[in-house]
Amino acid sequence: MIAVTRRAYFCAGHRYWRNDWSAEKNREVFGACANEHGHGHNYMLDVTLEGEVDAKTGMLINLSELDQVVQERIITRLDHRNLNMDVPELGDEIPTTEVLARFIFEQLDGAFSAGRLTRVRVFESNDLWAECRRD
Amino acid sequence: MIAVTRRAYFCAGHRYWRNDWSAEKNREVFGACANEHGHGHNYMLDVTLEGEVDAKTGMLINLSELDQVVQERIITRLDHRNLNMDVPELGDEIPTTEVLARFIFEQLDGAFSAGRLTRVRVFESNDLWAECRRD
Amino acid sequence: MIAVTRRAYFCAGHRYWRNDWSAEKNREVFGACANEHGHGHNYMLDVTLEGEVDAKTGMLINLSELDQVVQERIITRLDHRNLNMDVPELGDEIPTTEVLARFIFEQLDGAFSAGRLTRVRVFESNDLWAECRRD
Amino acid sequence: MIAVTRRAYFCAGHRYWRNDWSAEKNREVFGACANEHGHGHNYMLDVTLEGEVDAKTGMLINLSELDQVVQERIITRLDHRNLNMDVPELGDEIPTTEVLARFIFEQLDGAFSAGRLTRVRVFESNDLWAECRRD
Amino acid sequence: MIAVTRRAYFCAGHRYWRNDWSAEKNREVFGACANEHGHGHNYMLDVTLEGEVDAKTGMLINLSELDQVVQERIITRLDHRNLNMDVPELGDEIPTTEVLARFIFEQLDGAFSAGRLTRVRVFESNDLWAECRRD
Amino acid sequence: MIAVTRRAYFCAGHRYWRNDWSAEKNREVFGACANEHGHGHNYMLDVTLEGEVDAKTGMLINLSELDQVVQERIITRLDHRNLNMDVPELGDEIPTTEVLARFIFEQLDGAFSAGRLTRVRVFESNDLWAECRRD
Numbered sequence: 001m002i003a004v005t006r007r008a009y010f011c012a013g014h015r016y017w018r019n020d021w022s023a024e025k026n027r028e029v030f031g032a033c034a035n036e037h038g039h040g041h042n043y044m045l046d047v048t049l050e051g052e053v054d055a056k057t058g059m060l061i062n063l064s065e066l067d068q069v070v071q072e073r074i075i076t077r078l079d080h081r082n083l084n085m086d087v088p089e090l091g092d093e094i095p096t097t098e099v100l101a102r103f104i105f106e107q108l109d110g111a112f113s114a115g116r117l118t119r120v121r122v123f124e125s126n127d128l129w130a131e132c133r134r135d
Numbered sequence: 136m137i138a139v140t141r142r143a144y145f146c147a148g149h150r151y152w153r154n155d156w157s158a159e160k161n162r163e164v165f166g167a168c169a170n171e172h173g174h175g176h177n178y179m180l181d182v183t184l185e186g187e188v189d190a191k192t193g194m195l196i197n198l199s200e201l202d203q204v205v206q207e208r209i210i211t212r213l214d215h216r217n218l219n220m221d222v223p224e225l226g227d228e229i230p231t232t233e234v235l236a237r238f239i240f241e242q243l244d245g246a247f248s249a250g251r252l253t254r255v256r257v258f259e260s261n262d263l264w265a266e267c268r269r270d
Numbered sequence: 271m272i273a274v275t276r277r278a279y280f281c282a283g284h285r286y287w288r289n290d291w292s293a294e295k296n297r298e299v300f301g302a303c304a305n306e307h308g309h310g311h312n313y314m315l316d317v318t319l320e321g322e323v324d325a326k327t328g329m330l331i332n333l334s335e336l337d338q339v340v341q342e343r344i345i346t347r348l349d350h351r352n353l354n355m356d357v358p359e360l361g362d363e364i365p366t367t368e369v370l371a372r373f374i375f376e377q378l379d380g381a382f383s384a385g386r387l388t389r390v391r392v393f394e395s396n397d398l399w400a401e402c403r404r405d
Numbered sequence: 406m407i408a409v410t411r412r413a414y415f416c417a418g419h420r421y422w423r424n425d426w427s428a429e430k431n432r433e434v435f436g437a438c439a440n441e442h443g444h445g446h447n448y449m450l451d452v453t454l455e456g457e458v459d460a461k462t463g464m465l466i467n468l469s470e471l472d473q474v475v476q477e478r479i480i481t482r483l484d485h486r487n488l489n490m491d492v493p494e495l496g497d498e499i500p501t502t503e504v505l506a507r508f509i510f511e512q513l514d515g516a517f518s519a520g521r522l523t524r525v526r527v528f529e530s531n532d533l534w535a536e537c538r539r540d
Numbered sequence: 541m542i543a544v545t546r547r548a549y550f551c552a553g554h555r556y557w558r559n560d561w562s563a564e565k566n567r568e569v570f571g572a573c574a575n576e577h578g579h580g581h582n583y584m585l586d587v588t589l590e591g592e593v594d595a596k597t598g599m600l601i602n603l604s605e606l607d608q609v610v611q612e613r614i615i616t617r618l619d620h621r622n623l624n625m626d627v628p629e630l631g632d633e634i635p636t637t638e639v640l641a642r643f644i645f646e647q648l649d650g651a652f653s654a655g656r657l658t659r660v661r662v663f664e665s666n667d668l669w670a671e672c673r674r675d
Numbered sequence: 676m677i678a679v680t681r682r683a684y685f686c687a688g689h690r691y692w693r694n695d696w697s698a699e700k701n702r703e704v705f706g707a708c709a710n711e712h713g714h715g716h717n718y719m720l721d722v723t724l725e726g727e728v729d730a731k732t733g734m735l736i737n738l739s740e741l742d743q744v745v746q747e748r749i750i751t752r753l754d755h756r757n758l759n760m761d762v763p764e765l766g767d768e769i770p771t772t773e774v775l776a777r778f779i780f781e782q783l784d785g786a787f788s789a790g791r792l793t794r795v796r797v798f799e800s801n802d803l804w805a806e807c808r809r810d
């Protein structure tokens with residue numbers, strides 16, 4: 001079994017806050033992530049495809065295609081953006097690393113002409129990441 | 136499937152040595168790790184939980200809980216410690232990265248109120264790590 | 271000459287925007303950093319002190335003091351904050367890496383009981399950093 | 406389940422080019438990787454073995470054996486080499502990261518006296534890697 | 541004093557070889573770097589400018605200018621290239637990290653509309669780098 | 676001005692403790708570093724030489740010489756060692772990062788046939804390092 005993983009980068013702002021909760025409850029559950037004016041992170045994104053290696057090119061997928069899809073579907077939409085306000089699909093969801101991983105998996109699934117998307121990893125920092133894997 | 140991984144750090148000393156072996160055999164099997172006065176490392180620890188994302192919080196588990204458990208059960212016990220002398224549960228075991236990974240998995244298993252511990256990775260250096268996974 | 275450097279971390283949000291400029295000019299000069307709802311970064315901060323090593327402790331400065339000062343004067347004020355809105359001293363300044371480095375140098379200068387602050391480095395990402403040095 | 410992973414390093418040159426394709430097609434498919442005089446990378450190699458931990462040594466495999474096998478079978482053959490010209494087994498294959506991962510897996514499979522090779526990861530850069538896994 | 545540093549990346553191939561030396565002498569002085577078909581590296585380049593921070597923009601230099609100059613003068617010329625064959629200015633020089641640092645400094649010096657180039661660092665790997673500084 | 680820096684690695688154990696102080700004072704000044712059985716770190720060492728680039732070799736100093744000197748004078752003496760017990764020159768000094776940087780500078784100064792040692796940096800972790808520079 002062969003898999004290839006491509007890493008990409010974006011920076012974004014966010015805040016953890018629920019309007020249907022009191023300020024006290026928001027603070028209790030979300031801690032400093034509930035701070036009024038938000039904050040942000042340098043995110044890293046690892047996209048993993050599995051599949052067959054083309055005997056002619058030695059490639060599972062051409063990286064120029066992989067890069068273009070990730071750029072168009074993810075980076076241009078999230079980079080230098082506010083995740084609470086600039087990503088309508090997230091609706092009222094709290095933009096945690098887990099939620100982002102699932103969102104990005106859904107955006108990328110089915111978008112490649114070769115290989116099969118099996119895993120998306122999103123790193124919020126060096127010390128925290130979430131992954132969404134196909135079962 | 137969603138997984139979240141948290142990285143933590145500790146530094147510790149250790150030595151590889153068996154009293155029931157000759158000095159020659161200790162040296163042959165353990166090399167410089169058998170040096171008389173021990174040495175040490177900056178360890179990194181990656182703790183991975185899998186589970187469901189809570190729709191209200193966007194979280195698989197609240198990081199404040201995850202951090203507190205890892206701090207109490209692992210970091211306060213191993214950080215700035217000597218693994219041969221300060222961790223009774225290890226008994227006479229050689230404190231290799233493999234043994235540490237299994238020990239930490241056992242200490243953390245069942246300790247979280249949400250998610251399921253599926254993997255512990257311990258890095259002794261950038262170039263060597265061990266993982267303990269649930270089968 | 272001996273110097274010691276301590277690295278600390280904070281994450282924050284920001285936006286580059288001047289009210290006395292048109293949207294077009296803001297976009298032209300600041301690019302994606304002018305996006306309406308802001309974004310953010312994981313910052314790293316390196317604080318360097320030079321001085322004499324105390325013969326009794328082997329230390330230029332006790333790290334517990336260094337950590338406490340950096341925590342109180344910088345991390346608690348910038349971490350999980352919005353640099354445009356939560357740092358009054360920055361006034362209307364654009365919170366670039368250069369401006370942050372100078373601000374942090376000023377906040378830390380004179381705050382240590384031993385050693386002499388000679389350099390502050392602020393990394394906005396792995397690929398961009400600014401330093402403020404004493405001439 | 407216990408796994409141990411060892412990281413090794415090599416640097417090598419390569420070029421993506423098929424003689425049975427026109428220059429235009431090579432350029433179209435391989436981009437800058439088709440440049441006439443080749444280029445190169447600092448590769449990282451992660452070798453993962455799974456198995457039982459020896460109760461006497463605390464080790465899945467003695468690292469001195471693991472290091473020696475990786476050194477002899479991989480590093481001495483690839484380090485400071487040109488992957489197109491210096492590795493006969495690759496024949497006319499394009500030396501992509503995917504092809505290298507499979508080649509290295511085949512070279513290492515069955516070479517260890519303990520543990521079972523389950524994964525080889527090859528990093529061409531921080532942003533691109535391929536893995537070959539046993540199904 | 542304020543300085544800003546920008547990191548860029550390129551990968552390239554090279555070989556250390558002097559035609560006016562015997563193969564034995566080349567091997568003795570250059571070791572594996574003299575291997576016949578060359579090899580390559582992932583290089584990192586840190587460009588440092590010092591100067592005044594513009595009060596309106598908070599910037600020492602606009603990063604879009606800095607990036608464009610580095611891209612045009614360095615990256616497009618060295619990335620995915622062979623340093624022995626594709627860089628006429630290097631003539632017969634051995635393309636060591638030291639020689640590259642000086643070459644890049646000369647290419648960038650005087651190219652920026654603000655700030656003053658004070659240092660170029662070239663990393664051949666994580667473990668070796670050279671810097672060219674203005675005296 | 677050209678400088679070249681080489682990074683090397685060693686792991687070692689240590690403890691901060693003064694026999695002429697009470698346990699309370701040791702604990703107050705040294706914190707967890709005073710723990711009875713010691714601990715340890717993965718150290719990184721950056722050795723910087725400045726000088727002229729040899730026109731024939733493109734090198735400030737041959738890396739094989741640089742590596743050999745660092746290996747013989749530092750790595751073989753400190754790696755897998757206990758800094759309190761295995762380094763007689765340190766005497767009763769507390770083996771802090773500052774003390775190590777000065778010790779290593781003294782051991783390396785004058786040992787190279789080309790270039791001039793201008794800086795030694797010792798990293799105890801990613802977040803703490805000391806440097807010894809020639810004035």
